[in-house]
Amino acid sequence: MSSQPASLPPRISMPHPVHTVLYLIIIAFAVTSLRGAGISFDDLSDGFPEMLRLIDEMFPPDYSRLERIGGLLLETFQMAFAGTLIGVLVSFPLAAFASRRTAPHVIVYHATRGLISLFRTIPDLVWALFFVATVGIGPFAGTLTLAVDTIGFCGRFFAEAMEETDKGPQEALTALGASRAGIFFSYIVPASMPSFVNTSLFSLEKAVRSSVVLGLVGAGGIGVELKVSMDLFQYAEASMIIISIFALVLIVEQISSAIRKRILDA
Amino acid sequence: MPDSPSNLEPALQVENLHKRFGELHILKGVSLSVAHGERVALLGSNGSGKSTLLRSSLRLIEPDEGEVRVLGKSVRGLSFRKLRAVRSSVGFIFQKHNLVPRLSALSNVIHGTQGRSGCPGSWFQMFASQKTRQDALDCLSEVALEHVAGRYVHNLSGGQSQRVAIARALMQNPEMIFADEPVASLDPEAGLQVMELLSRLATQKKISLLFTTHHLEHALQYSDRVIGLIKGKIELSEQTKDLSLSDLRGFYE
Ligand SMILES: Nc1ncnc2c1ncn2[C@@H]1O[C@H](COP(=O)(O)OP(=O)(O)O)[C@@H](O)[C@H]1O
Numbered sequence A: 001m002s003s004q005p006a007s008l009p010p011r012i013s014m015p016h017p018v019h020t021v022l023y024l025i026i027i028a029f030a031v032t033s034l035r036g037a038g039i040s041f042d043d044l045s046d047g048f049p050e051m052l053r054l055i056d057e058m059f060p061p062d063y064s065r066l067e068r069i070g071g072l073l074l075e076t077f078q079m080a081f082a083g084t085l086i087g088v089l090v091s092f093p094l095a096a097f098a099s100r101r102t103a104p105h106v107i108v109y110h111a112t113r114g115l116i117s118l119f120r121t122i123p124d125l126v127w128a129l130f131f132v133a134t135v136g137i138g139p140f141a142g143t144l145t146l147a148v149d150t151i152g153f154c155g156r157f158f159a160e161a162m163e164e165t166d167k168g169p170q171e172a173l174t175a176l177g178a179s180r181a182g183i184f185f186s187y188i189v190p191a192s193m194p195s196f197v198n199t200s201l202f203s204l205e206k207a208v209r210s211s212v213v214l215g216l217v218g219a220g221g222i223g224v225e226l227k228v229s230m231d232l233f234q235y236a237e238a239s240m241i242i243i244s245i246f247a248l249v250l251i252v253e254q255i256s257s258a259i260r261k262r263i264l265d266a
Numbered sequence B: 001m002p003d004s005p006s007n008l009e010p011a012l013q014v015e016n017l018h019k020r021f022g023e024l025h026i027l028k029g030v031s032l033s034v035a036h037g038e039r040v041a042l043l044g045s046n047g048s049g050k051s052t053l054l055r056s057s058l059r060l061i062e063p064d065e066g067e068v069r070v071l072g073k074s075v076r077g078l079s080f081r082k083l084r085a086v087r088s089s090v091g092f093i094f095q096k097h098n099l100v101p102r103l104s105a106l107s108n109v110i111h112g113t114q115g116r117s118g119c120p121g122s123w124f125q126m127f128a129s130q131k132t133r134q135d136a137l138d139c140l141s142e143v144a145l146e147h148v149a150g151r152y153v154h155n156l157s158g159g160q161s162q163r164v165a166i167a168r169a170l171m172q173n174p175e176m177i178f179a180d181e182p183v184a185s186l187d188p189e190a191g192l193q194v195m196e197l198l199s200r201l202a203t204q205k206k207i208s209l210l211f212t213t214h215h216l217e218h219a220l221q222y223s224d225r226v227i228g229l230i231k232g233k234i235e236l237s238e239q240t241k242d243l244s245l246s247d248l249r250g251f252y253e
């Protein structure tokens, strides 16, 4: 036993002076942000009855155009699914070049990493505007946007999954004379598979959510219908659209988590 | 292996091998040889350079200086393709089994053919030829695990996994096996089983065996010769029959 009695640490330790200054700067910035964000309680209280009126008009939802909305919802999901699928398929070889473990050369590694970051850091609405301007209005622009979005997301996480694989089996396969391609397909791929599946499913869920918004800039799907309803004050129809979007997102999330569970438990 | 002219040369011949990691001089001019069919135990305390020596022999680590001849071929300066050919006839067992998770035992054993073939038939059992699958099953029965052929290896015990790794090495038709502390992460019983297996296979199939261990009894029981490494230099090389347990204990002091 130690000869000195242990002393209790203080309940609160004073922060370091540098940290204190940093905290003060953060608080000051938060205060100015609240002003910069145009928050106005007058506008909020003026707008509140308007919100109530709008919600009141939304109910009961207008089911008369269910068929057309169903068709658009399907188009939205197909955009999301096709975009994710293309994105995943492209991400796969890209990730192999963007992972330290499998990249053939350090220049290739940095170039691919850079490309993937570029895809990720530019917001999807900007991509959508770009594709609408180049391939024209419609679902193809949306599909391309979602594919690019998926590459930004999956490319990064696939590469990380490959980097996180254990070095042991790789060394063992090297020792028995395996080629680089052999190690990649017979070890890196199966070992990262659960992570690939997981990331792809997340990506699909993400794509379904963004595909709804893409319609607002003309990139196909149900978004444009929602915007038109709102612009024409057809709130009962808008609420119908919102409910169906909600249902779609929920269904996709449920199915994807069921698949995830089965695969990860195997 | 039948006697052939190449058998006149030792299976492994290391001459004046040096390896430095930065400032650390780990192997300081190591020379040793392992004859065909000979079982050699390599002893040495932690950090003495045993793993570095084994890895350098197949250029899993690039040695700085010296010559290594594996099965009569110098490995220095070999192209990657030729190096693969040399590696393909030498088994390497690690402390960890290093099997590929989420694949069956059969697929893992089939991986042993990857040094000879680069096609998908050597990656997954479903693509392999009927003959390869049968050979792999035979290798699994050599380690008494034919009944787990279809099981995922991540569901096997430590001892079973190490035996699957041995089956993978057998699939190479190896003339030599390196084993770097093959039983260090196993319980005593599984460890004994694995040592017994390695030694029996080496004797039956005339495979040269170079293994490192901290179990002095294993060294005495399963080797024909004991080599001792201290701080990167060979300080002991004796026929096992001339050694006793206390000799080996003395070596560590
Ligand atoms: N890749 C490496 N980089 C730097 N030092 C290393 C590396 N590999 C091994 N070493 C060092 O070399 C020494 C010998 O290691 P090793 O050959 O593993 O010894 P042993 O297997 O006899 O325990 C250790 O001190 C270890 O830290």
Ligand SMILES: [Mg+2]
Pocket: B050, B051, B052, B180, B181
């Ligand atoms: Mg070691």
